[in-house]
Structure formats: C-alpha cells, structure tokens
Amino acid sequence: MSIISTLEQITDRHHVYPFLVPAQAPKLDVSHNVLLYLEDITVSFDGFKAINNLNMYINDGELRCIIGPNGAGKTTMMDIITGKTQPDSGSAWFGQTINLLEMDEPAIAQAGIGRKFQKPTVFEELSVWENLELAMAGNRNVWSILNARLNSEQSAMLLETIELIGLQANTQMLAGRLSHGQKQWLEIGMLLMQKPRLLLVDEPVAGMTHQEMDRTAELLISLAGRHSVVVVEHDMDFVRNLAGKDRTVTVLHQGSVLSEGTMSKVQQDPKVVEVYLGE
Numbered sequence: 001m002s003i004i005s006t007l008e009q010i011t012d013r014h015h016v017y018p019f020l021v022p023a024q025a026p027k028l029d030v031s032h033n034v035l036l037y038l039e040d041i042t043v044s045f046d047g048f049k050a051i052n053n054l055n056m057y058i059n060d061g062e063l064r065c066i067i068g069p070n071g072a073g074k075t076t077m078m079d080i081i082t083g084k085t086q087p088d089s090g091s092a093w094f095g096q097t098i099n100l101l102e103m104d105e106p107a108i109a110q111a112g113i114g115r116k117f118q119k120p121t122v123f124e125e126l127s128v129w130e131n132l133e134l135a136m137a138g139n140r141n142v143w144s145i146l147n148a149r150l151n152s153e154q155s156a157m158l159l160e161t162i163e164l165i166g167l168q169a170n171t172q173m174l175a176g177r178l179s180h181g182q183k184q185w186l187e188i189g190m191l192l193m194q195k196p197r198l199l200l201v202d203e204p205v206a207g208m209t210h211q212e213m214d215r216t217a218e219l220l221i222s223l224a225g226r227h228s229v230v231v232v233e234h235d236m237d238f239v240r241n242l243a244g245k246d247r248t249v250t251v252l253h254q255g256s257v258l259s260e261g262t263m264s265k266v267q268q269d270p271k272v273v274e275v276y277l278g279e
C-alpha cells in the first residue's frame with residue numbers, strides 16, 4: 001500500500017481501524033433476574049480478613065444501598081467487582097455467564113460495570129458537552145473525536161443524558177466552573193455514556209448541600225430499572241431517602257453481611273444498632 005493511499009485512508013473518518021475498535025463485550029445473561037452474584041468471597045491483607053465469606057446478590061435494575069462502619073469492607077467489595085482486587089477465594093459472576101474473576105479491569109468495564117469514585121474527576125478545561133462526548137461509548141475512536149461529528153443517535157443520547165443529570169443550562173460551561181454537586185452529576189452522566197448495566201457509586205453526596213443531595217437521590221432513583229445501581233454511603237438521611245420504604249439496604253460489618261432488608265428493618269436490627277447506627 002502506498003503512503004498516499006494510507007494517508008487517504010486515515011483521513012477517511014468512515015474507515016474503521018481494527019486496532020481502534022473496542023473488543024466485543026461478552027454477552028450478559030440475566031435470565032434469572034440476578035445481575036451480580038458475589039458468593040463466599042474472602043480477601044485477606046497481611047492475614048487480616050477485609051472481606052470474610054461475603055455473599056451478596058444484586059437484581060437486574062435494582063437500586064441497592066450499602067452501609068456499614070469504617071473498615072467494614074465496602075471499598076474492598078467494590079474493588080473485587082471491578083477487578084482491582086483479586087479475592088483469595090469465592091466467586092463473582094455478572095449475570096449467569098460472565099466470570100468477573102477471570103477478567104481484568106478494562107474487560108470488566110467493557111462488559112458493563114461502571115464505577116464512580118468519591119471525588120469527581122471531570123475534565124475541568126472542557127465543556128459539559130465535550131466531557132460527555134469524550135466519554136461516549138464507541139466514540140473513543142481518535143478520528144471521530146477530532147472531527148467532532150456525532151451521528152443523530154449519539155446526539156440524541158447526549159442530549160437525553162444532559163437532561164437526566166439536569167445540566168441543560170450548562171451545556172457549554174467549562175466543567176471547572178460547575179458546583180461540586182454539578183461535577184458529580186456530570187461524572188455520573190459520563191459513566192452513563194458508556195451504557196453500563198451496573199453502576200457502582202461511592203459516597204456520592206459527601207460535600208453536597210441538602211438541595212444537591214435531594215437532586216442526587218432523584219437522579220440515582222431515576223437510573224434504577226434501566227441500570228442496576230449500588231450506592232455506598234455514610235449519610236443516613238440520604239440513604240433513607242434513596243431506599244424509601246421498599247428497597248433493600250445491606251449492612252456490612254467486618255467483611256460480611258450483618259443485616260439486609262428494608263431501611264426500617266435494618267435500622268431496628270439490634271446487631272446494626274450495636275455496631276453502626278448506635279455510634
């Protein structure tokens with residue numbers, strides 16, 4: 001192939017280069033309505049069991065709150081789901097067929113598990129729109145980003161996401177100028193652009209105003225159904241708001257499930273009062 005024809009091909013933005021195409025995500029099977037299975041998981045750090053025979057199941061489309069005292073193993077549990085930490089024993093399945101313990105972090109993200117860390121990590125020098133555009137699944141192709149041409153489906157998805165996260169009035173604003181709460185919502189929006197089936201959200205309301213917390217609860221509740229959402233949070237008012245009367249709350253303690261059920265059930269559980277809520 002001549003240099004000229006190679007250059008012609010590179011400048012043709014419709015050409016799809018194999019090395020730029022993300023690997024095909026494995027197919028998810030949620031025929032039993034369970035999206036995530038964590039079974040008999042144990043992880044030790046220098047002989048200390050941070051996770052101790054943990055069993056947890058997240059249903060497809062569920063919004064689950066995870067609470068527990070400092071050091072209960074909440075972050076370590078998220079690290080196992082996302083492939084950052086390998087357990088010593090146990091199993092972790094995404095749907096019926098995807099064995100998370102055989103995959104690395106990028107493959108797990110590709111399979112549909114997105115994670116939002118506590119601190120927002122948006123691109124401060126780019127606008128809200130550009131942040132979302134960069135995060136879009138299938139738009140990681142260098143040429144399409146440079147050419148900044150979205151197809152109609154991509155534009156519609158971007159607009160829908162901006163509305164969902166409530167930043168319609170800030171589309172062209174630099175992300176660095178957003179409030180703390182708005183940055184958190186933008187980052188949730190950026191995760192949504194990758195169409196995750198499961199969203200893991202770590203302490204989303206730390207540092208937020210009450211108004212921002214209420215808006216965040218509304219946003220996360222609106223995501224349930226289309227996505228499964230697992231929220232780790234210490235703020236009990238926020239958890240009560242998220243869990244409502246019917247959703248399941250899981251209380252972790254010393255790396256295991258101490259109690260599980262509706263918020264009113266776990267709040268009245270004497271074991272929970274003793275180790276956590278009674279503090």
Ligand SMILES: Nc1ncnc2c1ncn2[C@@H]1O[C@H](COP(=O)(O)OP(=O)(O)OP(=O)(O)O)[C@@H](O)[C@H]1O
Nearest residue numbers: 045046049050068069070071072073074075076077
């Ligand atoms: N890489 C590591 N090396 C050694 N110990 C660790 C490591 N990661 C976690 N731990 C320990 O494992 C335990 C569980 O930690 P983890 O961060 O998962 O708890 P957590 O429930 O997320 O706590 P917090 O609410 O404070 O964030 C803690 O005692 C912690 O010190």
